Each structure stands twice: as structure tokens, then as C-alpha cells.
Amino acid sequence: MSENRKSPMNRQKRRTGRRHPLATVALLALGLVFTGGAYAAFSTGTAQAESSANSQQTIDEGKKLFQANCATCHGLAAQGTTDGPSLVGVGAAAVDFQVGTGRMPMQMQGPQAQKKPVQFTDEQVKQLAYYVASLGPGPDIPADHLTNGGGDAANGAELFRINCAMCHNVAGAGGALTEGKFAPALTDVTGVHIYEAMVTGPQNMPVFNDMNISPEDKRDIITYLKYVQDNRSPGGFELGSIGPVAEGLFIWIFGLGSLVAITVWITAKSN
Amino acid sequence: MSTATTNAPQKRSFTAAASVYVNERTSVAGFVKELGRKAFPDHWSFLLGEVALFAFVVVLISGTFLTFFFQASMAEVHYNGSYVPLKGVEMSVAMASTLDISFDIRGGLFVRQMHHWAALLFVAAIGLHMLRIFFTGAFRKPRELNWVIGFVLFILAMAEGFTGYSLPDDLLSGNGLAIINGMIKGFPLVGTWMSFLLFGGEFPGTDIVGRLYTLHILLLPALVVAFVALHLVFVVVHKHTQYAGPGKTPGNAVGPPILPVYAAKAGGFFFIVFGVLALIASLFTINPIWNYGPYDPSPVSAGTQPDWYIGFADGALRLIPPGWEFVWLDRTWSFNILVPIIAIGVFIVLALMYPFIEAWVKGDKREHHIADRPRNAPTRTAIGAAGVTFYAGLWAAASSDLLATHFSLTMEGVIHALQAVVILGPFVAYFITKRVCIALQKKDREIVLHGFESGRIVKLPGGEFIEVHEPLDEYERWRLVSFETYEPLMLRPNSRGKITFGQRLRAGMSRWFFEDRIAPVTKGELEAGHGEHH
């Protein structure tokens, strides 16, 4: 949150507009007070404390939700069917990522599950997550200090270039994969979801376990991405951060286009 | 000058004295007399070359500034500038100094961005200018050599662009150089050694940035300046072309004088081009090397593309199907690299030679100073459209991955579709363009013969409604009828009674060019038309 306040004022407005709805949802669901406009990491520590306080009840609630919404594809006991993989051992992190970003439940079969509006409240997402976590050990939802962007951006940037940029683009603008799949843009993904994606490897993304990229290194990667999100390009509008193709189209359409319009004006007879 | 007239008379005598002083030492009066009141035909499309020229001047000015701060060394340093996400990262001095220009020198980023935007505009304006020349036939005698000079400039501009793109030694341009290295290695016989000579040993080595820098700021600019000068000398010698119009003949050039109107417009336009580039540079990021980071052979970014003017070559590489590489005679033949290079080479040579080919087919030895309307040369226009389609297909292929993500397509589908576009597209474009040109010519004839639709509906005594057609005035009519057609060449034996292969080829091409043609309306036709109509 302090990170956000540091950022230049001209961009504060834009960020606020994008963060706000998520913060509101969190507010309604958990009854926790978040400062408006802040980076909407839900305080995982609190969630865990709360859920462990009445954990059996949480798991039971999660089980009901699961059987109502997920069992068609993943099976009644999450053992998997031909339509969906087994979820035993995927951990709370995988559920929090897949359901918390709206990718699950899937709307239709396609090359990959698409991001869409979240179908459940944050509390329900947690209930589902802890129900699945109770089925077998797996990665847990990361602690707040790993996802709040308080690490070393330079180390994170280097790791990001080596491990992530080939699919997600150096500026996190996303990129194409084979057969219609794609690596999504990371520009408005929360730190928690980025962390969960790294440890669980959703869809075709490889798994980056803690021996490959340590939790501190993951924190640094999130720090770098937050830096890119919070600091807009010093050169002006980024044109989508997709590189020379956008620049080339821009100079042809707007650069040369406006100059051609001016040549017409120059050579037209006055009035 | 205005100050001279409003101020005291002594002031004017100073101007006069200065003019005399300069003239007596330079003989400049002769140039002013000769050039000062030349007529310069006026049309928006005649300013496209100026956009290129002015963009080049901006490139020179901004580039000179950058040389004071850029260091073309690949020695390793730990970055210690202002940009937080790169602090302490190992990189070359070239990369670090480019970051310093961007983050630690006030206004440095502005000049850097203007330099890069101006370079993109330079090549784009050359491209558009060449299209204008091609489609209006302004390459015909006596301007064939100037077409060649312009073409050389286009290639030099691409070389300038590529060498400049590679200088910051960032991840994007480094992977560009990796691709160049791989392409050079694919050449038969000499490839491996060429790569070693270029990079001073193994790729990437520590020499390439310094070498490209010498090319970028010394050799190539000197060549560009020399060819630009030559290009402009020929423009003066030939006088500019003009479009057909009343009073304009092949024997004159009509337009405002160089001094003052043309000079004011062109001078003002230079500042406008400069200003538009300044505006773009202050508002839009280009080549954010701070995102790319320093070159390292292991990472790569999704969407790794060259600047737009190299795109067609990159696209050609992407379109080759799997497996086009063979071992033969114990040597590796990389047709997956050679075929794109050869295809592009043939395309460039054909475009370069086109003026000579067309002149040979027509056998027309006259000078041509009236620019064609594209519709009045249907085959040429159709050939041009085919070439544009071929180039555009290759160019689009260079962004196949972005086309896939942005239009929710599969990458494989995009590649297959563009393979079809590059191979079949030119034929389709040729056919459609030729038909459209001929249809437009027919419409022109119709207008000349029957006038244009006035929009006024009249009821005839018999109850029938007709729309009144207004006849053209003679000036309008002249625009539509003042062009020439050519007839197909008749195949005749030469003096030794033989028909040579060259003759056959020429006759065949002549048939292809001129079999379908629409002749301009003649006086006789117009009179006959009037006769039957009224």
C-alpha cells in the first residue's frame, strides 16, 4: 500500500479505478476493511487464522460448494473424470488461483481456461480451496510478506527475463503459445495469483517450485511486476508494450498518416 | 527581408553590401538566378519524398546529440544508474550508456525517442514515396537512374536502421543479432567464416557493437548523404514531373516559384515534420530497453520482432514449412534460410529493374514528364498491387504471433493463411486491380462522352423521367483524355529474316501489358457521340 502512495499522482487515478471493485468484493465478503485504491491483496494471514478457527466447518462448506459446482467435471470426490483432472494434491493455491481469477468453473472447453469474472465470493473461494487442500497435501496460499511487493526489483527483473519473459513478454504484456493457447498479460494480476501460478503451474505453464525459484525470488519477481504496474513508461504511452510491431503500425498510421494529411493541406489552394 | 523594408535605409544597404560581399567570393548570384525562380509543380504526393528527407535531417541532428553520450563498448559493467529494476545488473557499457541517456540526462530520452521515431518515419516515407513514383510512372525516361538511386537509398536506410537498432545491446536487439548470425551461418561455403568475421569470433563476442557503430555513424550516413545529394541533383536536372492538367504539357513545368512560395512551404514543412516527430517522441514510448534488459543469450521475450522495415525478411523466415534443410555432399544446405533470402533478393532486383523492363517492352524512347494516373496504366498498376500484396504478406507474417493473440486465432492458422496470401495473394491482387483500373477508365470515357450526372431529374413530354447529364468543360475533359496507350508489339522478322528469342519475349510481354487497353476519347468519338445523343 505504501508502494502505491509513492507512485506518481498522474497514475494513481487510473490504478484506483481498476483496483476498486476487487477491494469492494473483498470488503463485502470478509467484512474486513481495506484502504480504498490499495493493491488488493487479501490478507492471507487473517484468512488462515479465521479458517483454522473453524476449519472443519470451512471444509464442509467447501465440500458442498465443490459438489454443486465442480463435481461434474472433477468428480464427486475430486478424483477426476474424463472431463477434468483429479484435484487431489493440487493444494489450496491451485484452487485459489483457478477460481479466484474466474478461470474455474470453465465456461466451455477450449484451448485453455480463460480469465473471466469471478463466480464466487472470496469466502467461498477460500472454502473451496481448503476443502481441496484437505484431500491431499499441496501448495498453500502464500503468506502476505511474499506477495506484497517488498522485495528486490532488480533481482526479480532478471529472474523474470530468464524464467517468464519468453511467454509473458518482458513487460508482462503476454504472448502467443501453440494451437491458439496464449500466455496471459500480467499487467493487472495480483501478487497472490502470480505466486500461486508459479507454484502450481496452471494450464500449460510449467511449475516453478521453491527449489527452482525460492520464495524470496518469487517475491522479487512480484516486486518487479508491481514496479512495472506502478511506474508507467518514462517515454509516454506504451502502445501495449508489445514492441516494434506496435511502433511500426503507429508510425505508418498516425505518424505518416498525419503528415500526409498535412501535405494535402499545404498543397491545397488557400480557401 | 520584411525587417529590411520597414527599418531605416542603412539597414538595407547592409544587406545589399553583405550580398555583394558573399557573391563576389562565391558567384552565388548565378545559382540564385538559375534556381531561384524555377517553377515547382505542386501536389500533395510530391511532398512524400520531402517527408523522407526531413525525417533524415531529424535523424542526423538527434543522432549527433546521442553520439556525445553513447559509448559503443561491450565491456561488462554493473549498472549503477537511476532505473531501479536494473540496479547492479551486469551489462555492457553500450547498454548502460543508453540507459543513462534515458534516465540520467535531462532531455536525453526525448532525443533518443525522437531519433528512433524519425528513423522509422524515414524508412516509411521512403516506402510511400516509392509507391507514388511507381504507380504514377514517374520512373520513366529520363528518371530511371534516379529510381535506382532512390532504391539504393531505401536499402541504405534499412541498413542504417538495423545497425542503429542493435547498438544499445539490449535483449531484443541481441536476439535480432542472433538471428542475423544464424542466417549468415546458413550461407553455403562462406557462411561460417562470414559470421566469424562479422562478430570477431564466436557469437556474440565483444566486437559487434563497436563495428556496427562505425557503420551506423560513419560509413552508412556518408553514403546516404552522398546518394541523397545525387538524388536531388537529378530532381533539379530533370525538373519535377507534373500531373496532366490544362496548360501542362510534356514540355513545361508549371507551379509556384522556388522563391518565395515553394521555399516557404518546404521550409515550413521541414519544421512541421520535425515538430510532429517531437510530439510523438514526447508522448509515445519507443524501444523501451529498460524493459528488455541487457543482452543475454539465455532469455528471450515473447513477441520478439525487428523494427517494421526488417519485418518482411523476418516474416519470410517464418513462412517456410518444416524440413527445408538437407545434407548433401557432406555439407549442410539450409534452404529454410536460402529460399527466403533468394525470394526477397529476386523481388528486390525485379523492383529495381522495373523501369528498364517496362521501357524495353514499350520501346518508347521519349522523355516522360507527365505523371500517369494509375488507372491509365492498368498492367503496371496491377503489377504494383501484386508486389505490395507479396510484401504485405511477408510483413504481416513477422507479427504472426501477435495476430494470433490479438484476433484469438491459432498461430499455426495464421502462418498457413499467410503462406497462401504470399503465394496466391499477388495473383488475386493483380487480377482485381487490373479489372478495377479498366472499369475506371471506362467510366472516364463515359463521362467524357456523355457528361457527368447532374442530379437533376427532368420529366420528358412523354412522361419519362431522365437525369440530365452535364457536359464537361474543356479543362475537366483534358484531365480525362490526355494520356497515351500502347499497342501490343507485332512480331516481325529482323533484318536477317529471323525472329529472335528476345523479340518473342518482348512481344509476349507487350501482349501481356497492352492486350486489354482502353484508349482515350478522341474528338471524332465525342462528336459522333453527341450526334447520336441529341
Place this chain on the structure above:
Amino acid sequence: MAQDDHSGTEIAAADSSHAAPAASPGTALIAPDSFENPGFPPHRPRVTDEDPKREKRAQRTVYTLFYLSILGSVWAIAAYMLFPMESNNVGDVRLNNLFIGLGATLALLGIGFGAVHWAKSLMYDVELVDERHPIGGSPETQAAAVKVFQDADRESGFSRRAVIRNSLIGALLVFPLPAVVLFRGLAPQDQNPIELLSHTMWKKGTRLALDPSGAPIKASDVTMGSAFHVIPEGLQDLEHGKLDEKAKAAVLLMRLDPKDLNELPERKTWSYDGIVAYSKICTHVGCPVALYEQHTHHLLCPCHQSQFDVANHCEVIFGPAKRPLPQLPIAVDDEGYLIAQSDFTEPVGPSFWERH
């Protein structure tokens, strides 16, 4: 160069016939009764020519634009001082760039639009007519030029003294060759490219290490679905040529379900419990192939879209590459770390002539 007096007659006299009287029109069709050029249309005055008020206004616009330009220049200089960027803050760089740039834009566009507007609306609206002359010059000029060459030839004996001429041509052809040879120095004298391209830093027992930290990797670290970006241990300690070595030695390490792996018989021992290591350098033109899809087991090159199937010894399934990515044979040492069994058994990276 005659001032345009809008008399069509003068134009008609200077017709195409004069441009090049002898030149052949080739296959051009020249109809006998084609239309004649009607001459210049009547001159159309501009509003600023007729309405003094509009003229005044145009004048005001022009000088206002020039004053605005001065304002822009002053603003750009002020912005240089008012927007410092020595704070390590990207936002400050952005403001500096924006405001210096907008000042310069105003300065330039003010001059540009002012000058063009002046030319368009206030300068006299005259059109001149220049006569064109044949580019080749008059026959007299051509003859004089020919005579100059003939005189020079006679006086120098260039054609007559054929031995001198030919030996000079020979000398001129040969003299640049030493300069070409000197460029051999662009590449080191003591290196054999083929030898260098055929070997990498990997050798028997080299541990696989993480890029960029250089920490060795245990086989147990590589869980199912993982992709590790790998360099040979010791690469980061190299004094020289670190990038040259990395450009050949970069490796991608992946773990698949051994059931999914379709290994070549001679390479059965090259993997370890589903863990495989492949060169990261594309066999097409050498980009890093690093986009790994853990479910399809496809590797994608982001530069030219070549696709390799890791489950099927990295053979090419799409794109312009021909050869599979070279595989690095790996094993596990006593401490459980992954090591290379040997160097790659073939040159990595793009094809080259002598590779076969």
C-alpha cells in the same frame, strides 16, 4: 522562364514535339484526332486576395504562430530546469520528457505552420511556367563533349597505347585486394570456427546449475511439470567469454512423466527418471527456445514459431526449423546433483555449412 500570363497559345507552341523530336515512341498509339490542350484555366483569386479583412486575419495568424514558437522554445528551456529527474523516480523522467518535448513541439510546429500559412494565404499566388529542354542537351553540346573526349584520347594516347592502358586497368583492379585481405583481421587468426562451434562448456561430470545464480540442481528438486533454465556450473565464474559460452551451453531441463517420454533406443540412458535436458538454442537461426508447455510437452521458439515435441526427442512439429534440439545426456552424481554425461554429441544452434 516566362511569367505565366495564362495564354494557352504559348503553351501550345512548346509541345511534346519539342521534347525529343527524334526519339521513337515505341509501341505508343497516337491518335490523329486526339484533343488539344485547352491551355490554362482562368486564374481564381483567394479570399485573402479579395477581402482585406481576411488578409489581416491571416497576417495575425502567422505572426501569432511565430510568437507561439518563441514561447515553446522558452518553455522547453524552462522545462529543462523545472523538471529535474535525479530522484531515481521514473515519474520524474516521464515529466521531463513530456514537457521538454511539448515545448520543442510548439517551437517547431509554430514555425512550420506559420511559414506554410504565410506562403499559402499571403504570398502572391503566382504560377510560373518553365520550359523543359531535352536532358541530353543540344546536339552541339553533345558534339562538343564527344570532341573533348576525342581530344583527350588523342592527346593522352589512351586508345592508341593499348599496353599502357591495359596494364593500368590491371593495376587498378588489383590494388584494392590487399585492403580486402586486411579485413581478415576482423576474426582472430588462431581460431578454428568449426572446432569452436562443435563444442560447448559441458563435459563429463559438469553439474547442471540454475541460471543465473549458478546453484547446482538436485534431481529431486525437479518436480513433475517443472522447467529449469540451466547453465553449466562454473559459467558465472568465467573471466572471459561468459556470454559466448552461455550462447552455446544454455539448456532447458524438464521433467515429464516417464510414461509420456518416447525415447530413442540409443538415448535411453540420457534421461533420469523423466528428467530431460535439451539445448535451448534453436536449430533454425539460434533464438532461445524456451516456451515450454507442460501438458502438451511442446517447446516453442518465439522468434519464428518453430515447435519441438519434448516427448518425442524434440523433433520439429511446426515451423521453419529442420533438426531436433540437441539433447544433453544427464545422470546423477553421488550427492544427488544432476550432471552431464558428456558434451552435446552434435553442434548446438543454427546449421552451418561444414556441420553435416
